[in-house]
Amino acid sequence: MAHSLTLPSWCRAAAATPARTARLMDLAGATDAALMQAAAAGDRTAFAELVGRHGERALRLALRVLGDSPGARDEAEDVAQEAFLRAWQAAAGFDPERARFTTWLHRIVLNLAIDRARRRATAGPALGPEVLAEWPDPAPGPEEQAATAERAATLHAALATLPAKHRAAIALAYEDGLSGAEAAAALDVSERALEGLLRRARQALRALLEGKP
Numbered sequence: 026m027a028h029s030l031t032l033p034s035w036c037r038a039a040a041a042t043p044a045r046t047a048r049l050m051d052l053a054g055a056t057d058a059a060l061m062q063a064a065a066a067g068d069r070t071a072f073a074e075l076v077g078r079h080g081e082r083a084l085r086l087a088l089r090v091l092g093d094s095p096g097a098r099d100e101a102e103d104v105a106q107e108a109f110l111r112a113w114q115a116a117a118g119f120d121p122e123r124a125r126f127t128t129w130l131h132r133i134v135l136n137l138a139i140d141r142a143r144r145r146a147t148a149g150p151a152l153g154p155e156v157l158a159e160w161p162d163p164a165p166g167p168e169e170q171a172a173t174a175e176r177a178a179t180l181h182a183a184l185a186t187l188p189a190k191h192r193a194a195i196a197l198a199y200e201d202g203l204s205g206a207e208a209a210a211a212l213d214v215s216e217r218a219l220e221g222l223l224r225r226a227r228q229a230l231r232a233l234l235e236g237k238p
Contacts, residue, residue, distance in 0.1 A: 057126035065116040072113055079127060082201070083108055083134050089196035090138035090189050100141060108133045124210060131211035135193050142189035186233065191226040198223055 052060065052074045063071035087101035087108075111133055112119075119129060187195075190212070197208040198219075209219040 058121035061116055061119045061121070061126055064113060065119070072109075072116070075112075075126070076109055079130060080105065080109070082127075083130060086131060086134050086193075086196060086201070087138045090135065090142055090193050101138070104134060104137045104141060107137055125207075128207055128210045131197070132213055135211060136213075139189045139193060142192075187226055187229060191222055191229070194219060194222040195226055 052063075052071055055063075055071070055074070057075060057078070060071045060075050064075070083105040084101055087104040088098060091097040091100050091104070108130065112130055119126070124132075193212060194208065197203050197211055198205075201208075203211065205216045205219060209216045212219060212222075214222070
């Protein structure tokens with residue numbers, strides 16, 4: 026079951042006025058790199074277009090790292106807001122020759138979310154079970170629904186035990202469907218290190234789900 030995330034008011038308000046709405050229509054076909062170049066020159070409306078394009082993904086990615094409890098949802102919105110604020114402040118330093126905007130933004134979101142997760146005194150809620158599998162949807166019977174719920178709860182609990190960086194790697198590789206190079210760049214690690222993160226995460230999940238110590 027996929028999360029249905031609504032962009033917070035700080036995202037929606039960016040294009041609230043009629044003038045900005047018209048300007049956003051003009052910017053709809055611009056590339057991310059061109060929008061960042063305009064943002065670097067102080068064009069807030071161009072940056073609002075970037076927020077509209079990528080705000081929900083930033084929220085979703087932060088939520089995958091932080092968990093899916095109501096408290097974590099609020100934290101994820103804080104992380105996404107902070108990530109876009111930092112992106113706006115650093116717009117002049119963005120180099121499209123070195124990284125795609127989405128990869129650059131993912132890295133900011135992940136760093137903020139992982140730092141916040143590590144500061145928690147206790148482990149946060151798990152990632153949603155849809156990270157690793159898509160559960161049957163079309164009108165399952167009561168027994169199938171019960172079995173699906175049990176599998177989801179088991180996986181939910183197992184995912185909660187993973188380190189934040191492992192959860193981030195799983196989210197990027199299995200949910201966002203990024204290539205190995207893109208996921209590694211977002212996490213600021215080598216592709217070999219990403220493979221190691223995913224391998225250890227899968228091994229840990231397998232051991233937990235099989236009841237091994």
